[in-house]
Amino acid sequence: MRYQAELGDIDFITGDYLAEVNIAENAQAHAAGKHPGWEQTAWDGIKQTINLLNEKRIKVVVNGGAHNPRGLAEKVQELVTSKGYNLKVAFILGDNLFDEMKDIREKGLPPHLDSENSAVTLADHGLDLLEKSDKPIVSANAYLGAREIVKGLEQGADIIIAGRVADASPVIGAAWYWHGWRDTDYDELAGALIAGHLIECSGYVTGSNFAGFYEYPLDDLYELTFGIAEVERDGTCVITKHDAKNGFVTEDTVKCQFLYELQGNVYLNSDVKAILDGIQVKAEDGKNRVRIWGIRGAPPPPTTKLAIFYLAGYQSEIVVNATGYGTSEKFDLWERIIRHGLKRQNLLQKFDVLEFQRIGVPEANPKSQLRSTTYCRLFAEASDENVNMALLGLLSEFAMQHYSGFHSQRETYETRDPADLSSLGQTVQTRLGDVVLARSGDKGGNANIGFFIPTSLPSSYPRSSPLYKSSWDWLRTFLTSAKLIEMFGDSWDDRFHVERVEFPGIYAVHFVVYGVLGRGVSGSSRLDAFAKGMGDWLRDVVVEVPEALLEGRVRGAEEGRYGREGGDGWKL
Structure with a gap:
């Protein structure tokens, strides 16, 4: 003014x-x-x-x-x-x-602004x-x-x-x-x-x-x-x-x-x-x-607008984020968990509004974790505040039952006997997560990320399969510290430091990325301050994978258990 x-x-x-x-x-x-x-x-x-x-x-x-x-x-x-x-x-x-x-x-409600338009349907709860x-x-x-x-x-x-x-x-x-x-x-x-x-x-x-x-x-x-x-x-x-x-x-x-x-x-x-x-x-x-x-x-209309406000009830808004690989399935799981808990408490039908809104689509072959992260927004409204407060109780009850990435080793080395990757045949571009699983988390200002070959998924190779051993040879040889830095893309900062070790007994490669979480947890400016979604972000990055490893899993999926036949049998 x-x-x-x-x-x-x-x-x-x-x-x-x-x-x-x-x-x-x-x-x-x-x-x-x-x-x-x-x-x-x-x-x-x-x-x-x-x-x-x-x-x-x-x-x-x-x-x-x-x-x-x-x-x-x-x-x-x-x-x-x-x-x-x-x-x-x-x-x-x-x-x-x-x-x-x-x-x-008792006196009746004045006509709604759009009541004379027969093509307009009033919103749910519009006449509450x-x-x-x-x-x-x-x-x-x-x-x-x-x-x-x-x-x-x-x-x-x-x-x-x-x-x-x-x-x-x-x-x-x-x-x-x-x-x-x-x-x-x-x-x-x-x-x-x-x-x-x-x-x-x-x-x-x-x-x-x-x-x-x-x-x-x-x-x-x-x-x-x-x-x-x-x-x-x-x-x-x-x-x-x-x-x-x-x-x-x-x-x-x-x-x-x-x-x-x-x-x-x-x-x-x-x-x-x-x-x-x-x-x-x-x-x-x-x-x-x-x-x-x-x-x-x-000439003006014979009426003027009237805005009426009333106490509709209580609202809750809960936003959770997921990163990278399997995002849609993660949100499916989280919605199912919440609905299950509400149904068990006989509260599911007592909400006037209960919506699970998915916000955004993760970038394909993401250049950074932020670009791989999207949200699920739970919006709820109920007349009884205790109904809405039940959501808070469910978050606590299921705090440790959620999807992957729900948001300190001293030795470091590259693989000691790298495999000849050319012996594994031609490669195709696909997401890292099509072959490996991962888990990540925080250690102060540092993040740890472990990648491993699965053994108990329906799509896993049987331990007796030659592809099981080949997949480990590929992972430990391919996933070097330099490759991890490359996969970080726009999220990498030269101030970070990487340590790498292997766990051959479980076919896993593990990294610690120092400094990536800033001051750590509550002092970190990163959206994923606990690094819970970092592993799934990196699983969503497109890399070169031997075609034989990928085809084995795809064909196995068509057969239900990836080619298992009575125990040790295997077929491609």
Whole structure:
């Protein structure tokens, strides 16, 4: 706010401080006397800017009063009085319909915003407010228009603190008052509505949240000044910004913000409908100036939006990560474990929402562990907090029953009698994990990783198979310290140190990577601070494997037990 007043010539500062999320978050705390009800950032802006407001006679219209516009107005008036300034402060009430809505189950729910659209199906639990008795209302606020703002300005207000007026209403009210429009000047009001829509979201029209950001210098995309709307008498406008600070206004940034939060080709507001089909956007001569015109207006709808918040219950969010080889199966296992535990406690059907969301896909042949790591997000909601708390108990109960990689040797040597790898035949590119298993973990700031030839998987070679011995010869010869460093790819740092040993009795090669976990565990900046997923990340790296070793396992899979025949028999 201070930058807008300080860096150039403006007549009004408008501000939209409210979203559904902060209205809901603060309602309960305000009702309990633990929150002032208004938005702290609105107060911060006015406090920082009050001297300039007085000096330049800039008027302010904001909806930062939220649940308590009177309270913020009184606080601002105290500041004005303490400064000895001649500024008049006003506030707007009327949006708070809590008392009217608190008996909604007896009186009935107002129609849903989309209720007249037969093609729209309400979301699950969308009518819980009516259908369930344990959902008390927290707040109910109507989205007011600009008429009250105009009245306040006409009565000489310099600073107007509103509650829930619609996002663009402060701009509509300022332009309406400035140009002396009538409430039937629909084209002009519609143009002001779109001007307000374009600058309501801080820096969104000056480079923030801009889809084409990557074609601009990244250093131009922060420390932004916000947009300015020059609204003309006919309702057309120019969007611009102060030359100081960063950001830019282009046809594309204007188009991006215009297309945000629209309802289609008709934008509904308490004061006017804006018909958008004919909109035109064109850059003017000079930097950071874009003209918008072609908006037509129509009478406003007979109703306005009403946002009702109620206590839906309790939510839990649990995020676990998995790395590399077998990621999909790991998440299958984890979901099955959790569902099993809830079913055993007769809680599985008591959640309103229980979702296991898989986020991302691990990179094929990953260049680093981070690029091999993805997430499973458990999202749960229930009316009873004890139902949700049961998830915490399950995490504890099954803490050591999970998928691989769930997140100090002194001797070091390479293999002492390396095999001739060419004797194993042609190689193919495949993931290391197609041949070996692995286990990894932490030792302070160091990670240990062991790779071994499996013997008890359905796909394992029988011990008597020549391929079993050949696979060990290949692993101990192929998996050198240098190869491990190569497999680390972008994750390797020359400050790390590797130690390598072998355990021939179990056909395993073991590494310690010193320094890879930084200060270790809680002091590590690595996503996988315990190195639990490091082994599976490396199993997902593509390497050269003798074709014979791989074919043996593939064909065996087709036969169920990889070629076992009555004990020692073997076939390829």
